[in-house]
Amino acid sequence: MTQADRPSIRPGIRLQWEAVQNAYVLLYPEGMVKLNTSAAEILRRCDGMRSVDEIVADLESTFNRNGLQGEIEHFLQLARAQGWLSAAES
Amino acid sequence: MNAAVTTSPVVGPPLWLLLELTYRCPLQCVFCYNPIDFAKVEDELTTEEWIRVLREARALGSVQLGLSGGEPLMRDDVEAIADEAHRLGYYTNLITSGVGLTRERLSELKRVGLDHIQLSFQDSTREMNDFLSHTRTFELKKRCAEWIKEHGYPMVVNCVIHRLNIDHLDTIIDMAVRMGADYLELANTQYYSWAHLNREHLLPSREQLQKAEQTMQTWRERMKGKMKIFFVVPDYYEQRPKKCVNGWGTTLATIAPDGTAMPCHTARMLPGLSFPNVRARSMKEIWFDSDAFNRFRGQGWMKEPCASCEEREKDFGGCRCQAYLLAHDAAAADPVCSKSPHHRVVVSAVERAQETRVPEAPLVFRRPENSRSYS
Ligand code: SF4
Ligand code: SF4
Numbered sequence: 001m002t003q004a005d006r007p008s009i010r011p012g013i014r015l016q017w018e019a020v021q022n023a024y025v026l027l028y029p030e031g032m033v034k035l036n037t038s039a040a041e042i043l044r045r046c047d048g049m050r051s052v053d054e055i056v057a058d059l060e061s062t063f064n065r066n067g068l069q070g071e072i073e074h075f076l077q078l079a080r081a082q083g084w085l086s087a088a089e090s
Numbered sequence: 091m092n093a094a095v096t097t098s099p100v101v102g103p104p105l106w107l108l109l110e111l112t113y114r115c116p117l118q119c120v121f122c123y124n125p126i127d128f129a130k131v132e133d134e135l136t137t138e139e140w141i142r143v144l145r146e147a148r149a150l151g152s153v154q155l156g157l158s159g160g161e162p163l164m165r166d167d168v169e170a171i172a173d174e175a176h177r178l179g180y181y182t183n184l185i186t187s188g189v190g191l192t193r194e195r196l197s198e199l200k201r202v203g204l205d206h207i208q209l210s211f212q213d214s215t216r217e218m219n220d221f222l223s224h225t226r227t228f229e230l231k232k233r234c235a236e237w238i239k240e241h242g243y244p245m246v247v248n249c250v251i252h253r254l255n256i257d258h259l260d261t262i263i264d265m266a267v268r269m270g271a272d273y274l275e276l277a278n279t280q281y282y283s284w285a286h287l288n289r290e291h292l293l294p295s296r297e298q299l300q301k302a303e304q305t306m307q308t309w310r311e312r313m314k315g316k317m318k319i320f321f322v323v324p325d326y327y328e329q330r331p332k333k334c335v336n337g338w339g340t341t342l343a344t345i346a347p348d349g350t351a352m353p354c355h356t357a358r359m360l361p362g363l364s365f366p367n368v369r370a371r372s373m374k375e376i377w378f379d380s381d382a383f384n385r386f387r388g389q390g391w392m393k394e395p396c397a398s399c400e401e402r403e404k405d406f407g408g409c410r411c412q413a414y415l416l417a418h419d420a421a422a423a424d425p426v427c428s429k430s431p432h433h434r435v436v437v438s439a440v441e442r443a444q445e446t447r448v449p450e451a452p453l454v455f456r457r458p459e460n461s462r463s464y465s
Binding site for chain 2: 011012014016018021025027028029030031075081
């Protein structure tokens with residue numbers, strides 16, 4: 001994945017808020033993962049419209065922190081390896 | 091009060107809800123997981139009752155939903171049920187043999203928001219022979235597979251493996267490839283219900299299993315990146331039992347066609363437990379307060395060797411149904427475990443599976459007549 005890619009959640013996979021678990025979860029065929037806050041905040045922005053750079057900028061401004069790029073890109077790689085994300089080239 | 095309740099930690103939500111919509115099924119699998127006495131159950135829940143179950147369970151936190159059976163498509167309201175499930179926020183999985191699926195029904199299921207389909211190869215003899223010899227069944231599955239793909243679903247194929255078909259694994263995988271499967275699950279039979287009745291016919295030999303694993307490995311390499319293959323060995327060949335249903339009453343609630351609620355789909359066979367019915371009680375009462383769901387929660391119910399075993403968090407003593415079937419005590423250690431005083435039963439079944447002999451008892455097909463005469 002490069003910084004210009006626009007990742008989106010794969011068809012058939014759903015990100016959803018679960019009040020009972022007080023967490024976002026990722027639902028996929030016959031399975032589910034409960035997401036921690038940072039994973040959820042990143043995945044919520046993977047809408048196929050925003051580039052990796054834009055996601056980083058958005059999160060840095062929302063949480064008023066700098067230097068998140070490495071961490072975010074690392075997570076996106078991981079999420080992609082899990083098959084959660086597809087990345088449309090820009 | 092039951093000791094298990096006081097010693098168990100906070101009870102989490104029933105994240106998984108499995109609805110066995112009907113026991114009706116056009117197939118007659120010799121390893122069917124439905125109860126032997128399924129033919130007694132005639133009074134299926136109505137659409138409205140299923141929908142009430144969906145609402146109540148969703149409020150408790152259920153989110154993964156399985157629609158199975160029998161053959162769920164024998165009911166004409168799967169679409170209505172899937173529709174409501176989607177509205178409520180469930181992730182809905184349909185488990186079907188494909189019999190009864192049409193392109194029209196599939197389009198409707200897609201439209202109402204069905205998330206996932208698992209296509210199963212079930213019937214071990216008629217259907218499988220048919221399949222292996224390329225006739226009707228293969229055509230039916232292939233057509234289903236095409237529709238499933240056409241509607242944008244991944245193609246997930248499940249095939250139950252046992253002594254009678256394991257030697258054809260190569261052909262089975264080859265056909266799954268030609269059907270365009272993305273995932274292929276080759277699950278060895280688990281020995282409950284009909285499969286337990288037919289166990290002497292179905293348990294593969296060690297040699298068969300080894301060959302099968304080689305075949306599977308070869309295909310795994312060949313199909314790398316194109317198709318994922320899962321292979322589950324029979325637990326009779328293991329030294330430790332599986333963590334059955336992730337722990338009794340922790341994650342899964344199964345509702346049988348007549349509304350009987352159970353912590354796992356085979357639990358009905360256990361004596362001395364009376365399972366609550368959704369017609370009489372709410373899902374909330376059932377999940378938190380019923381004796382059946384509390385009976386084997388936590389560890390308070392365990393006996394030796396489980397009670398003081400350092401591995402008890404790993405498998406919770408294994409499967410209660412297997413303990414009952416093989417040790418005649420639902421609170422015993424699962425006899426698959428080599429520490430169980432009844433492990434011998436498993437060992438001798440495995441030993442018999444190495445012999446080349448035809449079992450004396452006939453192979454019993456899952457038919458309503460047999461259901462009546464064997465229960
Ligand atoms: S295992 Fe076979 S007979 Fe039993 S419900 Fe499934 S398809 Fe029908
Ligand atoms: S003794 Fe019981 S808890 Fe220990 S490994 Fe065996 S089945 Fe599991």
